[in-house]
Amino acid sequence: MRFFGIDCEFARLDAPLPIFRARVDAVQWQDLARSVVEIHGQLVSLWGADHRAAGGGFEVSAAYRCADGLLWAYLALDTVQPRYPDIAHLFPAANRMQRAARDLVGFVADGSGDDRPWLRHDAWPEDYFPLRNENTGQERFDPAAADYAFVRVEGDGVHEIPVGPVHAGIIEPGHFRFSVVGEKVLRLEQRLGYKHKGIERRFVGMTVDEGARLAGRVSGDSTVAYAWAYAMAVESLSAAQVPERACWLRALLLERERIANHLGDLGALGNDAAFGMALAQFSRLREDWLRVNAKCFGHRLLMDQIRPGGVVSDPPRDARQMLREQTAVMISAVSELQSIFDEHAGLQDRLVTTGRITPDLARKLGLTGLAARASGGVADLRADFGWAPYGHIRFKPCSQQNGDVAARVNIRFAELFESLRLSDALLDELPHGPIHAPTVAPANTKGAGWVEGWRGEVLVALETDAVGAISRCHCHDPSWQNWPVLEHAVIGNIVADFPLINKSFNLSYAGQDL
């Protein structure tokens, strides 16, 4: 298939969502990026791979989302001077991804104005690239700590507040540098990468079955989304047919993960806006939810339930009854809490207009997932590409216009109800039959999986080596897109509202640090 009149043939992968892959040259690389901007498509991910050990070379990949699906373009690079044309001037979200590709495989984006490292701090030197074939990932270094060039804001009365990496609460580590005048935030600059633990290097050499456990631990709060995207990638390269029942159970797990996260966030958001009762109520509901997860699926957070070819286990006999009863209880409890939220003037006062991202800015910056749907977006893979079982159960995407914390609260309520409804529908129509089909990963093939997790689109791109083991597995978290947008959301707000605004996005540090 061809797209945008560009002279290269995209081949469709054997995946349940439309994913197309093509080799491009440097000119087509740029043409494609520009065309995607024109049709208001978005960059999903950018990453690099070293195939020299398998007789290939260096390749940089970019994946774009457009109305027809996901376009995965790869460009071969020179093995001595691996450089490719910058796309961050077209997609601001590419900036950090390009810097990460430089840190991990040593590919340079030509024409990018920002050559600061991103994932590399002081654990390894500038000329070591963990994903290059000649390195094992087991090397140890002790380079001197280098200064990171934060952007300085000058002016009368401007001062800086550095926060982190270790934060005050039970939160993941990251560094935030605020430039403020009085109480007002003029600028926020993030520095992430503290949790980088070499996940992508760890994948190399694992069997595809072993890889499933690791993929499920890229970001623990999205373990189902990752496990499904990963399994889909394996199935796409091995052309496996996943039994229907397994697809339905996967969706049930994914919706239960979404519900658990939304329950947790709504409680935390109420609490950050000084409404402690919300935390007590929602955290109790969340605990109930996780306990039923443990009873029906054997794990509170649903880790390791999805595996390539299907799911690990069928819920016990009495599960259907238990799950249905719980959905009913949850719908009434959440409805009641929603009306308390809506009618609480003091709470609304903290939420409305706080941390606003207009629909226009959201599109320009490439905001994605849940947060994008709170800023006028409608994109949701479950609706747009209705893969099984979403095409069968009449999923309705939710959207909010205001782009403020209140909108991100409201979208969570709306999605909670929709996911509760979906869970019931999935149970009603749960097909009979096997829950797993054997998969064998062939040698030297490429696959991809793409799933709408609770936070947004999770993408897994997988490549096998000469014996069918993993040669490259790239996991993309939607937080890559949304972290930079958070820097904009706080501008003009008071410093004291940062925790609330931050929580309303609730982005993953682990998922982007890898």
Add this chain to the structure above:
Amino acid sequence: MWQVLKRIARTGIVTEPKPQPALEWRTDAQQIHAEILAILGRALAIREVDAGSCNGCELEINALNNPYYNIEGLGIKFVASPRHADMLLVTGPVSRHMEIALRRTYDATPAPKLVVAVGDCGCTGGIFGESYASCGRVSNVIPVDVAVPGCPPPPIDILRGILAAVCTSHPDDISADAESN
């Protein structure tokens, strides 16, 4: 307001009985035969440090704050600074980028400086192991009193691990308490 009160009244008190400490997880195998909760006569202050987790362990530590576990009621609170902490609760394999921050946090913590490593990653390095980017288990970086296995360990296990560390550090209190009973 009426609705809020109604909701609270209807929910009632859901707090469950406190668990037994998981003495078998103490890195020090000292035997303690006593009711340990009496030890928490004063509030135990915990500083949580995520040194590189997948964030799954944080979800379960956060769950300890829900009304079922009611840890504040047991006299345990999470504090914002290591200087106010009796205990560090550390998750993850320690990423090399967090190594210094973790050491500094440890140095800033006053005695008794209890350390509980949470999760398979904290115990052994877990699935991430050691590499150019990961130091592996927490005890590769700072001394650990109790290591709680699980991926992630459920809140009740984390609580048992916390209690086990407290028992280990106050063996005298326990025997005194046991005698007075």
